[in-house]
Amino acid sequence: MRESIQTLWPYLWRHRRGMALGLTALVAKDAVAVAIPLLLKSTVDQLTQGSAWALVIRWIALLMVAGLLKGAFQYAMRVVLIGISRDIEYDLRNDLFRHLVTLSPGFYAGQRTGDIMARSTNDLNAVRMMLGPGMMYLTETSLTFVLAVAVMLSFDPGLAALALLPAPFVSFAVIFFGRRIHERFEKIQAMFSGISSRVQENLSGVRMIRAYVQEEAELRRFRDLNEEYIAQNLRLVRIQGVFQPLLEALIGLTFLIVLWAGGLRVLSGDLTLGTFVMFNFYMGMLVWPMIALGWVVNLMQRGTASMHRINELLHEQPSIAAPPVPKALPARTGAIEFDDVSLHYSAGPALSGVSLRIEPGETIAIVGRTGSGKSTLAELIPRLRDPSSGVVRIGGIDVRDLDPADLRRRIGMVPQETFLFSTTIEENIAFGVEDAPPEKVRWAAEVAGLAHDIEGFPAGYRTMVGERGITLSGGQKQRLAIARALIRDPQVLILDDALSSVDTVTEERILTGLRQLLGGRTVILISHRVSTVREAGSIVVLDRGSVVERGTHQELVGAAGYYADLAQRQALEEELETI
Ligand code: ADP
Ligand code: MG
Numbered sequence: 317m318r319e320s321i322q323t324l325w326p327y328l329w330r331h332r333r334g335m336a337l338g339l340t341a342l343v344a345k346d347a348v349a350v351a352i353p354l355l356l357k358s359t360v361d362q363l364t365q366g367s368a369w370a371l372v373i374r375w376i377a378l379l380m381v382a383g384l385l386k387g388a389f390q391y392a393m394r395v396v397l398i399g400i401s402r403d404i405e406y407d408l409r410n411d412l413f414r415h416l417v418t419l420s421p422g423f424y425a426g427q428r429t430g431d432i433m434a435r436s437t438n439d440l441n442a443v444r445m446m447l448g449p450g451m452m453y454l455t456e457t458s459l460t461f462v463l464a465v466a467v468m469l470s471f472d473p474g475l476a477a478l479a480l481l482p483a484p485f486v487s488f489a490v491i492f493f494g495r496r497i498h499e500r501f502e503k504i505q506a507m508f509s510g511i512s513s514r515v516q517e518n519l520s521g522v523r524m525i526r527a528y529v530q531e532e533a534e535l536r537r538f539r540d541l542n543e544e545y546i547a548q549n550l551r552l553v554r555i556q557g558v559f560q561p562l563l564e565a566l567i568g569l570t571f572l573i574v575l576w577a578g579g580l581r582v583l584s585g586d587l588t589l590g591t592f593v594m595f596n597f598y599m600g601m602l603v604w605p606m607i608a609l610g611w612v613v614n615l616m617q618r619g620t621a622s623m624h625r626i627n628e629l630l631h632e633q634p635s636i637a638a639p640p641v642p643k644a645l646p647a648r649t650g651a652i653e654f655d656d657v658s659l660h661y662s663a664g665p666a667l668s669g670v671s672l673r674i675e676p677g678e679t680i681a682i683v684g685r686t687g688s689g690k691s692t693l694a695e696l697i698p699r700l701r702d703p704s705s706g707v708v709r710i711g712g713i714d715v716r717d718l719d720p721a722d723l724r725r726r727i728g729m730v731p732q733e734t735f736l737f738s739t740t741i742e743e744n745i746a747f748g749v750e751d752a753p754p755e756k757v758r759w760a761a762e763v764a765g766l767a768h769d770i771e772g773f774p775a776g777y778r779t780m781v782g783e784r785g786i787t788l789s790g791g792q793k794q795r796l797a798i799a800r801a802l803i804r805d806p807q808v809l810i811l812d813d814a815l816s817s818v819d820t821v822t823e824e825r826i827l828t829g830l831r832q833l834l835g836g837r838t839v840i841l842i843s844h845r846v847s848t849v850r851e852a853g854s855i856v857v858l859d860r861g862s863v864v865e866r867g868t869h870q871e872l873v874g875a876a877g878y879y880a881d882l883a884q885r886q887a888l889e890e891e892l893e894t895i
Contacts, residue, residue, distance in 0.1 A: 317323040317515060317616075317620050319620070319623065319624060319627060320443075320446070320619065323626075324404070324443075324447065328406055331400045333402065334399070337396050338392075338396035338452075341392040342388075342393045342456055343459065344389045345390045345393055345456070345522055346459045346460050348382055348385050348386040349386050350601075351382060352382050352383065352597070353593075353597035353598055355375065355379050355382055355446060356590070356593055357591055357593060357594035358377060358590065360589055360590035360593050360594075361589070361590035369622060391734050393452070393456070397452045398449070398452070398807070401448025401449075404444070405441075405447075408440060409436065409440055412436055412440070412629065413436070415629070415630055415632075416432070416436075418637075419627070420634055420636045420701075422470065423632060423634075428591045430513070432629070434509075435626055435628075435629055439622035439623075439625045439884060440626065442619050442621070443622050443626065446619020446620070449615065450612055450615035450619055453608050453611075454612045455731075457605035457612070460601060460602075460604075461605045464598045464602055467492035467598065468595065471591055471595075472595070475577060475578055475581070476595075478577050479573070479574050479599055481570070482569055482570045483570075485566055486570075486607075487610070488802050490563070490609055490610030491609070491610050491613065493558070493562075494614055495614075497556065497559065498618075500548065500551050502548060504545070504548045504552060507541070507544060507545045511541050513858055514537070524771050525765070554729060567603050567606075571599060576639035614773060621686060638721070639719075642717065642722065643713050643717045644712060644722075645713065645723065645726065649676065649808055649838070650676050650711030651674060651711065651712070652708075652709070652710050653672070653707075654670050654672040654673075654693075654696070654837065655707045655708070656669050657670045657671070657705070657707070658705045658706055659689075660704045661702050665861055666692045666861050667703070667862075668860075668862055670693065670862065671863070675838075676836075676838055677835075677837065678839075678853055679838075679839040679841065679854075680841070680854045681842070681843065681852035681856065682694075682857075683839040683842075683843060683846070683856070683857055683858070683866070684844070684859055685844065686844065688705065688860060689860075690812065690858055693768065694731075696708050696727070697727060697729075697840070699715045699720050699723060699724075700723045704716040709828075713793075726806060726807045726808060727806055727808045727809075727810065728801030728802065728806030728810065729801060730798050730800075730801045730811045732812045732813045732814070733855055734786070734803065736781050737782065738784060738785070739782070740775075741781060741796065741871075742754070742757050742778060742780060743778075744781060744800065745760055745761060745796060747800055748804065752779070752803060756803055757777065757799075760803040761777075763826075763829050763833060765795050765818075765825060766792065793821070794816070794845065798811065798814055807838065809840070811840070813844065815827075815843070816845070820847050823847070824847075827848070831851070846869075846887075849869075854866065854867070855867060855868065857872070857879050859878060859879050864878055865878060869883075
């Protein structure tokens with residue numbers, strides 16, 4: 317609870333005026349509500365004493381005004397307080413999203429997407445329910461309870477005590493059953509998300525299921541899950557079936573006691589009929605707080621548990637953040653330097669003692685077998701990761717002293733795995749560039765060798781890709797990613813195995829285009845294919861996280877090392893293909 321208040325306090329404070337207004341409406345509503353049975357008592361007493369009609373009508377008019385007032389205050393209370401909980405939910409959701417986009421790839425590698433989604437939807441909703449209906453009904457019903465009981469006690473302590481006799485049992489039943497109903501309900505929710513994930517996996521993997529003839533097996537698994545789901549639902553229905561009648565019986569019993577004891581005393585002239593009617597009205601008013609208590613306690617418990625889960629996300633520190641006083645990057649980005657850089661993943665070292673200098677305007681190629689650390693090395697330049705030891709400098713400045721956003725704006729990175737957003741081709745290419753003119757998009761697509769493909773699509777550049785559009789081939793995706801990097805006009809272009817799914821002829825054409833275009837820019841070309849890197853000014857060979865060779869194609873072929881071996885093997889493969 318304390319943790320929730322700590323996090324939510326700034327949000328609540330921002331709405332202090334509205335909260336004060338809502339609370340005022342709440343108190344006014346409760347005061348009027350509790351006054352209504354009092355008015356009723358006077359009216360009935362006037363009637364039974366045979367007072368003049370004019371007087372009775374005045375009391376009735378007063379009752380009607382009170383009823384209207386109560387309605388108006390209740391409306392104001394709900395609109396204001398529930399509205400504030402929605403506003404806070406909105407602020408909290410924005411803050412959470414803003415925080416999530418600052419977190420580093422390393423954080424996401426260790427999290428399940430579904431879990432983050434659940435926290436930003438279901439848990440946020442639970443927090444809103446606690447803030448809105450939870451807090452509102454808690455205050456409202458406690459106040460109603462205290463006021464009504466106070467009035468009842470002041471009129472007739474004996475009858476009031478009788479009327480309150482079953483209250484502890486009702487509250488106990490509500491809390492006892494409430495917890496069990498809640499637990500069973502949570503199980504059903506969990507089962508339901510299990511079923512949904514199963515369906516989602518089956519739909520996405522439908523080709524795999526066909527290919528491996530798993531339809532029957534999947535059906536069986538699904539039927540089992542579904543049966544379990546029904547069983548859980550029946551457990552819930554069973555407990556609800558006991559709870560509802562029990563609650564009604566307890567409440568009915570209370571009315572019975574008051575009717576009997578109060579009725580006897582009215583007959584003996586001990587109690588006025590007005591007071592008796594008033595008691596019955598208060599009884600009716602107390603039923604709701606007793607029922608609501610269990611529900612509200614539940615809302616508060618769920619809200620605090622959810623707040624804790626959201627706080628776990630909010631307290632996650634971005635491992636890669638801007639320094640307090642970032643240094644300015646010069647207009648020309650300058651040389652890139654790796655100074656004795658090592659990087660360890662939890663599984664083991666990926667880079668050890670890499671020292672490398674890349675001059676501005678140079679085209680350097682990095683080759684090495686899968687897992688040799690090429691992608692890791694590339695990710696260090698835009699500071700998507702930080703090295704475990706050593707320094708990466710750009711223009712002589714440690715990248716950790718720069719504003720990452722400033723740094724990344726200079727770099728066009730085409731990662732090994734491309735991600736396309738569910739939108740048009742045009743918007744996918746212009747991602748991150750505001751108001752890119754269409755000619756620029758076309759130019760980027762042209763250089764990336766994608767323009768011809770796009771013209772063949774049903775809606776050209778407006779064609780949707782992703783789940784609700786067409787599916788691009790691996791090579792098309794890679795070329796789109798290259799166009800996306802080019803449109804930013806980067807000073808440093810990093811292609812991380814970005815042409816691996818493109819055939820060698822197209823690759824050669826794209827590389828020639830890039831070479832003509834990118835004069836003066838630094839290009840880092842990562843590949844496992846010799847044909848890709850052959851023309852590069854300088855080739856670096858990585859093996860098990862270390863630089864093992866560096867030189868031109870001619871030099872390295874002559875050195876008879878790892879590269880020469882690779883070149884020979886791939887030349888052989890090419891020859892075999894042409895046969
Ligand atoms: P390459 O791009 O040359 O194939 P990588 O840089 O992707 O090589 O990987 C280098 C080594 O680091 C591999 O052994 C790989 O399994 C490991 N590795 C890569 N990314 C991660 C990660 N996010 N977490 C843990 N280990 C990783
Ligand atoms: Mg890689």
